[in-house]
Amino acid sequence: MNTILKMAWRNIWRNKRRTILMMLSIFIAVVLSLFTRSMQKGTYANMIANTVKLSTGYIQIHKKGYWDNKSINETFVETTKLRNLLSGDKNLTLTLPRLESFALASSGKHTKGAVIIGTNPKLEDSLNHYSKKIIKGKYFKSNDKAVLVSDKLAEFLQLSVDDTLVLIGQGYHGITAAAKYPIKGIFHFPIPQLDNQLILMPLKESQYFYAAPNRITSISLMLNNPGNEDKTIIMLRGKLGNNYEVMPWQDMNREMVQAIESDNVGGIIMIAILYMVIGFGVFGTVMMMTMERRKEFAIMIAVGMKKTKLLTMVVWETVFIGIVAILAGLLVTYPLLLYLFYHPIPLTGDLASYMIAFGAEPILPFSLEPNIFIIQTISVIIISIIAVLYPLSVLLRFNVLKAMRS
């Protein structure tokens, strides 16, 4: 066996230039795909993090059935028990209770439907940095009896800081909710569809407004490690029981899941094409390597080498080429990606300003997800297997005498 390995290793270096070219082509494929995949996955993770921050968090807890009809009646009380349960989990970096519902916002002749978010100003700010989005007036405090209004909505209602806003809606169990609030600040929300309908209110005040004391519609959770999302969900479902629904962002934001999936498929296809091209090259070279050595193989078999041993040798040759190429690819790429993971590429220009407006850092982040590396390794192994199929089939049908005569 040892000798077989030794022969395989030496065989691949008989034609150094060809072998190096073959390795180089695999190497380049590995580096390119690791690089692009890492960037894609990094961008997705960043996009997800930015989006869930602005909306639902990675996971949201609701009363069972809330998500389907989003009614103010499907609220629940944030009990101490619930709070303790959540504060005990290490993967949760932030738990944010909100009371969200609809109301008509009006001032003078103008009326418009609005989304009212009752929230904890401090926690909300640590997540969304609303205080930095304030363009007029001030950010609010938890005992304020005032609201923050989004930019476009204020413009539509022709209101400014210190003006009074009238809200009319339906409260808990059909009670009419109506009140007047002074506007403490006006903020710009990066998503246009929401910028013309958002109103922020201290949680306590919103519970009073909707006549739903202590009740909330959701608890949004941010995670230390989004990769552990599934585990956390299973844990929460187990502990919370049937009265609650624990939803991952994927269930609440299907559009983003689909956008990412279709982009991801595009990336995978690109890499598949790259690997196919490389694969053909390797296949052709391995085929040549076999054809050239027919006489040699014939003599080896004639003197008593079993075909299986010969097959093993040829397989090892391809495996060695693959291993060297993939190791070189990993060795070169991993440190680079590691660096880029901690020092993402800063973006400039329009894209950067768009991202800043969206509330995201203008960076091109990279991912070090183990899957990226595993999949490239598997791809190279598959290429090697395909490339070695032809020599194997040649050897299996090998006719010693014919080969010796040729």
Place this chain on the structure above:
Amino acid sequence: MSIITTNNLHKIYDETIVPVYAVNGISLEFDKGEFTAIIGPSGCGKTTLLNLIGGLDQPTKGEVIIDGTNITQLKQTEIIDFRLKNIGFVFQAYNLIPVLTAKENIEFIMQLQGIPKKDRDKRVIDLLEAVGLKDRMNNRPSELSGGQQQRVAVARALASKPKFVLADEPTANLDSKSTNNLLDIMLKLNEVEGTTFIFSTHDSRVMQRAHRLISLEDGKVQQDQKIK
């Protein structure tokens, strides 16, 4: 006691309409310790006969019996194993594995046979000494002359102590000096180790040194003479 017997051996190639009788009814016996040359004009069937005896080719008719085993009845995998254990081969060219050194080439066959390392080492050195290449044992075939390569091939053929060695024109690519040198070595091994050699040749100088001459024509034995 003969170690090889061929009974009414035929190899017929049905080339298009005209069949080629490459070997056309050959019955021969070879004894242990023989040093036999098979001669005859090009196309008379020397290679075909050697291939049949070595189990590299299947006869159309007849049989080859080696030390009591009818090898024409062995399965493909059995025959490879049989060759490994019983027959040494030397071909005209491309004998050696290019990526192995002289020493490794000789050792390789013994490894395939499963001979332990310690025994291998001694045998390899002995053989290299016998073929006069001990100082070149760490060179690869490409670093050896044609004659040296053939000497390594002879050493390799003997490595596993086969019942006999078949050599198809082993000197065809060698100059006269190398040819003589190779024959000296073969004869010495024939004497010292008692190895049976059966080889084909075109070269009259090689024929002169054989102990038995079998000449073929059109696939038939024309003459079979013992010289010594």
